[in-house]
Amino acid sequence: MEHTVITNSVNDILTELKTNAAKPLGQAKAMPRKMYQSESILELEKEKIFKDGWICVGRTQDIPNVGDYLTWKILDEPVLVARRPDGEVAAYSNTCRHRMMLLLEGKGTCKRIVCPYHAWTYDLSGQLIGAPYMNKTDDFNKKDISLPEIRSEIWHGWIYLTLNPNARPVHEKLANLTPLIERYNCENYVGIVLKDTVWNCNWKLLAENFMEGYHLPVAHKATVGAFCPLDETEFSDVDEADENFTYQTYTKDKEAPVGTAHPSNTSLEGKWRITSVLPTIFPSHMFSLAPDHLWYLSIQPIGVDKVRIRHGAAIAPEVLENLSDPDASLGEIREFxxxxxxxDRFVVEGMQQGTAGDLSGSGQLSWLEREVNDFTKYIARKL
Ligand code: FES
Ligand SMILES: [Fe+2]
Structure with missing residues (x-):
């Protein structure tokens, strides 16, 4: 009986979501509040979105040399990504084949992967090469034991992993985004921030917050909003969504202090010297790519009101080379x-509390929130 009640309520939420998603932007609303509160919706999202799709775990520039590694989780699955001796990037389960201890933490460099519990040791291809005191164990053969490999793909310097062996390759899914991105050569941007945090909000509230510039002059009046009037000529409202991503472009004034091409950048031409592209790659990789820098978020749900965030930033090599006092400038950028x-944390955590109220209800979207509507349509398609 209880099962029927739950099913009905999920169906009610999904019906409301899909009715809304079918509307054009001029009539569309934000997602129904239960989309941010329902455990059953979260379970559906984990199965149909996060176990199915590609998750960005960082950039190849974060692990440039043999032995460099980084770790993360895809939902509850601990993963490690390492630069192998052949120079390729590969991903493995980050749990020991002995008694499942986590192998590596954070980011670093190593010659081999040594479990901190009993020192079972793996090479950078995941093969077990050492296991102390296993000589009296029957039928134990190191050669038979290796870390399960996780499917990975590099796209313009971004490292993507998937738990779905049948997922369409990233470069195919994002084929329509490639022409916009490739001109920036962002795979060469040098990383200056890589930070993991947990915020108290539903993952979709953070994703949606990234997608719209409507909040900039208000929520960010003390920082980016200060030099960001919502001029119709700056935010484009003609950028198109695709079933695998949405994006917007943003054009800066030539004299803007950041977001424009450095004089020694000779590859970007015309309007692209002052244009940023802000894609949201479904489900949860978002980046702001400017001619001189990029920053990004890759996010995943931990609970209905908890999101795991990997946040990174990088700057174009010609900008870095020309900084007169790199330490001071990079410190300022990081602080900013x-x-x-x-x-952003203030508004997304505030909205999470808002969605808990029975009297709460979602309202209509502005033309500046087109991508929020694209995201609603994506979620409605996937669930
Ligand atoms: S759990 Fe890794 S060596 Fe025992
Ligand atoms: Fe923001």
Whole structure:
């Protein structure tokens, strides 16, 4: 009986979501509040979205040399990504084949992977090469034991993993985004921030917050909003969504202090020297790519009101080379980005509390929130 009640309520939420998603932007609303509160919806999202899709875990620039590694989780699955001796990037389960201890933590460099519990040791291809005191164990053969490999793909310097062996390759899914992205050569941008945090909000509220510039002059009035009037000529409202991503472009004034091409950048031409592209790659990789820098978020749900966030930033090599005092400038950039993050945390955690109220209800979207509507349509398709 209880099962029927739950099913009905999920169906009610999905019906409301899909009715809304079918509407054009001019009539569309934000997602129904239960989309941010329902455990059953979260379970559906984990199965149909996060176990199915590609998750960005970082950039190849984060692990440039043999032995460099980084770790993360896809939902509850601990993963490690390492640069193998052949120079390729490969991903493995980050759990020991002995008694399942986590092998590596954070980011670093190693010659081999040594379990911190009993020192079972793996090479950078995941093969077990050492296991102390296993000589009296029957039928134990190191050669038979290796870390399960996880499917990975590199796209313009981004490292994507998937738990779905049948997922369409990233480069195929994002074929329509490639022409916009490739001109920036962002795979060469040098990483200056890589930070993991947990915020108290539903993952979709953070994703949606990234997608719209409507909040910039208000929520970010002390930082990015200060030089970001919502001029119709700057935010484009003609950018198109695709079933695998949505994006918007943003054109800066030539004199803007950041977001424009450095004079020694000779590959970007015309309007692209002052244009940023802000894609949301479904489900949960978002980046702001400017001619001189990028920053990004890759996010996943931990609970209905908890999101795991990997946040990174990088700058174009010609910008880095020309900084007169790199330490001071990079320190300033990091501090600025952290402030912007705090401003976003305030609104997304505030909205999470808002969606808990029975009297809460979602309202109509502005033309500046087109991508929020694209995201609603994506979620409605997937669930
Ligand atoms: S759990 Fe890794 S060596 Fe025992
Ligand atoms: Fe923001």
């Amino acid at each position: 980005l952290a402030k912007v993050q705090e401003e």
